[in-house]
């Protein structure tokens with residue numbers, strides 16, 4: 001039986017960057033990655049907005065703040081070294097109401113605390129950067145926000161890791177193995193491992209449970225739909241225009257982003273979905289799971305923590321183009337319905353819910369046992385943060401429990 005020092009479940013950005021960090025610390029370490037799909041980047045890591053966030057949204061005491069800006073810098077270096085398209089194009093966050101002005105100050109405080117470059121600007125100065133944005137009095141300019149070819153990053157990591165001797169097995173759904181023995185069967189072969197990293201994105205909660213951790217959590221899927229701005233009208237957005245988010249929620253709100261290809265996308269939504277891979281209207285739905293998700297959504301709706309009812313109403317309504325357009329027009333009023341073209345781009349955000357307290361977890365959550373570590377809430381900005389987040393993950397595994 002072949003023996004590995006580490007078994008990683010999931011070849012998204014979190015699993016791959018964890019392998020990268022383990023190899024950086026010890027080039028001789030033996031790593032096996034098991035991925036249920038036939039290639040990398042099938043889920044969140046290949047379906048995101050491709051924005052490297054500055055870190056302005058996160059309070060200084062959060063895990064996100066600790067790794068976001070550092071991770072973005074490392075990701076930019078990685079892109080430069082390996083010829084991956086990446087552009088530090090900056091972004092504006094625009095207030096759309098008096099209430100937003102208060103949150104703007106909070107974001108500026110975060111920027112100060114986290115040593116992130118960000119400038120409060122009046123509406124005219126914002127318009128000198130984004131001429132078609134329509135701020136209510138003020139906004140923030142973040143010069144360090146970048147866009148990147150996110151699929152390019154995961155594919156490059158795959159190649160580099162494979163060259164370093166990391167074994168990546170596709171088509172291996174890890175739900176079916178026993179976890180207690182530190183032996184795993186894959187492709188008819190048996191492997192033993194010293195330590196397991198659960199980086200399974202939308203399924204991380206299911207994999208954690210047999211290890212006796214994460215029982216208070218469940219992942220709920222939220223669907224991110226995008227429209228593409230018609231090429232003849234994409235001059236309305238120079239780089240990125242974001243709303244001021246509701247900071248009690250982990251979503252940033254529909255925004256406009258000129259992605260690395262040069263196209264401008266509007267989105268993503270955060271519409272509650274009824275399957276962990278429910279990318280289409282009905283695809284990826286399984287009756288039992290959909291009922292469980294529906295039940296959890298109902299619990300969240302009735303308890304109404306973090307204003308969840310409002311989130312449900314506003315997000316569900318964005319299935320209607322007219323409501324989606326309203327959100328876009330708050331940022332750039334000149335966008336018309338005809339400018340928003342349907343797009344195949346759609347992602348699912350697996351969002352961790354604390355089922356006892358009935359609230360959405362805002363930060364990354366890491367749980368450990370003596371022989372395993374579980375990444376339970378790898379939500380945005382986990383892509384941006386990944387190289388620094390992987391350092392944190394590997395550090396945690398090294399701490400004795």
Ligand SMILES: Cc1cc2nc3c(=O)[nH]c(=O)nc-3n(C[C@H](O)[C@H](O)[C@H](O)COP(=O)(O)OP(=O)(O)OC[C@H]3O[C@@H](n4cnc5c(N)ncnc54)[C@H](O)[C@@H]3O)c2cc1C
Nearest residue numbers: 010012013014036043045048049051174201224347382384
């Ligand atoms: C619409 C959208 C927009 C976003 N925009 C941004 C952004 O602009 N910037 C940013 O920083 N972040 C963004 N994010 C968040 C970011 O994409 C994620 O935080 C990140 O990709 C999570 O990586 P991951 O490796 O945990 O998950 P994934 O990429 O989902 O990888 C998990 C992997 O595990 C595999 N897997 C699952 N279950 C099993 C199993 N049982 N056995 C074996 N393998 C399994 C899956 O197939 C998958 O390949 C966005 C996310 C979405 C959905």
